[in-house]
Amino acid sequence: MRVLVAGGAGFIGxxxxxxxxxxxxxxxxxxxDNFWTGRRANLHHIADPRVRIIESDVERLADLGQFDEIYHLASPASPPWYMAEPIRTIRANVLGALRLLDALRPGGLFGFTSTSEVYGDPHVTPQPESYRGSVDCTGPRSSYDESKRCVEAMLFEARRVNRVRIKVVRLFNVFGPRTRPDDGRAVSNFITQGLRKxxxxxxxxxxxxxSWGYVDDIVDGxxxxxxxxxxxxxxPLNMGNDREISVIDVARYVQRSFPDSAIVHLPPAPQDPTNRRPDLTLAYRTLPGWSCAVPYEVGVxxxxxxxxxxxxxxxxxADGYLPPAPVLGSA
Amino acid sequence: MRVLVAGGAGFIGxxxxxxxxxxxxxxxxxxxDNFWTGRRANLHHIADPRVRIIESDVERLADLGQFDEIYHLASPASPPWYMAEPIRTIRANVLGALRLLDALRPGGLFGFTSTSEVYGDPHVTPQPESYRGSVDCTGPRSSYDESKRCVEAMLFEARRVNRVRIKVVRLFNVFGPRTRPDDGRAVSNFITQGLRKxxxxxxxxxxxxxSWGYVDDIVDGxxxxxxxxxxxxxxPLNMGNDREISVIDVARYVQRSFPDSAIVHLPPAPQDPTNRRPDLTLAYRTLPGWSCAVPYEVGVxxxxxxxxxxxxxxxxxADGYLPPAPVLGSA
Structure with missing residues (x-):
């Protein structure tokens, strides 16, 4: 049983x-992993002889033979990162998926972590998987949103036409240990700001x-x-926590641990969605026993x-720690 | 002045x-052109020494130096064609655009023919460019719809980040001379059926x-x-005829020329949009003097x-004429 994880040094990977x-x-x-947003430190604890780490852009992956299962998580997921290098983001997702499909043995399983960003700024709440979304395909978040949508299309069509076995998850916001300190999204931003006073x-x-899903619950799913x-x-299967919390409430909760840090407001991020909450009906039916069990406060x-x-x-x-990019920062 | 047209043997190209x-x-x-849906016959009349025809998949185009203007029209546009080879469709659009961006000289112009399919099955009519669309990114039309959306994203992000000069058009239905007889969409289907009694x-x-745009008007635009x-x-700029006509009315009009052919109904095509009509406000403002001048009946x-x-x-x-694929046929 040979398994490949693309983006395996990343937060969720x-x-x-x-x-x-x-x-x-x-x-x-x-x-x-190409260690663009993934970090070597996320794998330092692993001492399993079955593991081999390949440093490569996923779309340029050398021929390593065929795999029984492939999981494609190779993409930045935070707005300041993908907005800074949008073409590279599209390449990682779309060309990455094409490259990985070539490495899948016939009958093998292709797992893909898509995103709640396929719903854009939704007009329906909570969002069921059938909701087609409201994404501006010419907007500043589009490299991520549209490349995830395009990979979904590719995989469902590969399933329809070529009978490829696929499993596609749409992840809502995830937080927890191994988030980059310079990730640029709300929870990690607030914590690193608090630590630095x-x-x-x-x-x-x-x-x-x-909806803030704690990473252990999400990866269990x-x-x-x-x-x-x-x-x-x-x-596609929604995966996330359906307890919806405002960004200001997160900030206030984090602030309780860092009373020296005041909360200040900056201009809104471009095309920041106003809301996002998964309809989990299908997830509960497909995965009996699964739920987001870690309360938000415990996770924080x-x-x-x-x-x-x-x-x-x-x-x-060695990962080249960067400060958060405040102008583009977003939840 | 070096210009490249990808898909230049196609109907519109x-x-x-x-x-x-x-x-x-x-x-x-x-x-x-790779002559997948393009036809050599569409270029037979050309005897201009400035023209060079390269037979190649656009995404595999050899290094031909840099171009001052590049127009990317390399994609099948008819449902039976792209639904039969969805991954190839994604490759032509997305990998094609990446390849062509590499061939654009700094300061050059990249023109892209996107599609009204980015609006999916629209909930707003007529559709303005600001409408974000209603596309099922896991559906049977998604290889075309989502790869066009993804290329739009790529180009607008290349413009934002790398200052690439782009012009993106969203074409609504186009018909007229040089449509493949086996194109599979309504007007050409009806005419070829009439010719064959x-x-x-x-x-x-x-x-x-x-909205049926006659090709001369569209290419003038x-x-x-x-x-x-x-x-x-x-x-993005909508381009099309905003006179909305039902498919049954088209059939009846074509039937006047072929009275031996009865009109029969088949099951609906999957996810066939119920309506499609461009809001041309922006087109008229951007292109003073342009309009769809050829009446629909004259065009037919x-x-x-x-x-x-x-x-x-x-x-x-030599193009390998194929019969229409009736199960997937669609307007």
Whole structure:
């Protein structure tokens, strides 16, 4: 059983790697990452002889033979990152998917982490998978949103025409340990600002809402959908926490741990969605037993503890720690 | 002045080539086509020493140096064609655009024919460019719709980040001479069926509407937008006829020329949009003097005359004439 994770050094990818290594049926696990937004530090704890780490752009991956399961998570997911390099983002997603389809053995499984961004700034709440979305395909978030939509199209058409086995998940906001300190999204921004005794900055009035899924719950859902539970449902499947919380409420909760940091408001981020909440009906039906079990406050406390414990490594490590890009920052 | 047209042997591409050859400032014109849906016969009339025809997939185009203007029309545009080869369709559009961006000289112009399909099955009529659309990114039309959306995203982001000069047009339904007889869309289907004394087949009740733009008017609009009129407006710009006509009315009009052919109804095509009509406010403001001047009936009569005159070539020519694929046929 040969498995490949593209983007396996990333925030979510590295947690997925940890889950995969619990499997006894797995013979080798190839992690592909170009360390653009992934970090070597996210894999430092792994000492499993089944793991091989390949430093490569996913779309330029060398021929490594064929794999039984391929999980494509290779993409930046935070607005300041993909807005700074939009063409590279499209290449990672779309060309990456084409390259990986070539590496899938006949009958193998292709798992893809799509995004709630396919819904854009939704006119329907909560968002069911059938909602077609409201994405400005010429807007500043479009490199991410449209390349994820295009890969969904590619995979569902590969399934229809070529009978490729696919599983497509639409991830809503995820937070927790291994988020880059310079990720640029709300929870990690607020925590790193608190640690540095800087003001906690909110883009706009902070009344925009998100559903904040703690990474352990989300990756548990991925493991169930991708290999633990015997469903051939191809998706798309929403995955996230359906408890909707405003950005300002997150800031206030984080601030309780950093009372020296004042909350300040900056201009709104471009095309920042006003709301986002998953309709989880299909997820609960497809994955009995799964739910987001970690309360939001517990998750934030764990994230703060992780950031405190790892703060020393952020500047020193080899990943080239960058300060958050405040102008483009967004939730 | 070096100009490249990708998809230049296609229905619209070959008409665009004719317009480009009217230009006296043009030194050489490179036509790239893989003759998938393009036809050699569409270029047979050209005997201009400035023209060079390269047979190649656009995404695999060899290094031909840099071009001052590039027009990317390399994609099938008819549902039975792109639904039969969806991954190839995505490759032509998305990888094609990436390849062509590499061939554009700094400061050069990139023109792209996007589509009204970015609006999907619209909830707003007529559709202004600001409408974000209603596309099922997992549906059977998604390879075309989503790859066009993804290329729009790529180009607008290349403009924002890299200052690439772009002009993006969203074409509504176009018909006229040089449509493939096996194109599979309504007007050409009805005419070829009439010529063969076969029944005229309509998918569904025929009450779905389209705006039918005659190719001369549409290509006149492209020429004005791309090079004739001095605007740097990047688009997206709707281009089409805003006179909305139902498919059944088209069938009845064509039937007047082929009274032996009865109109019959087949099951609806999958996810066939119920309506489609351009809001042309922006087009009229951007391109003063332009309009769809050819009445629909005149255009259909001209198309019938062209099909009659060229019928003998369809089976004999080297392009591999295929019968229409009725199950997937669609307007």
């Amino acid at each position: 590295s947690h997925l790697v940890d889950r995969l290594l619990r499997r006894t049926d797995l013979d080798d696990l190839t992690v592909v 800087q003001p906690i900055t909110i883009y706009g009035d902070g009344l925009q809402t998100r 991925l493991a169930r959908f991708f290999w633990l539970q015997p469903s051939e449902y191809p998706g 406390d764990r994230a703060i503890a992780w950031f405190r414990a790892n703060e020393h490594s952020f500047i020193a490590d | 070959s008409h665009l080539v004719d317009r480009l050859l009217r230009r006296t400032d043009l030194d050489d014109l490179t036509v790239v 076969q029944p005229i087949t309509i998918y569904g009740d025929g009450l779905q509407t389209r 492209l020429a004005r937008f791309f090079w004739l009129q001095p605007s740097e407006y990047p688009g 009569d001209r198309a019938i005359a062209w099909f009659r005159a060229n019928e003998h070539s369809f089976i004999a020519d």
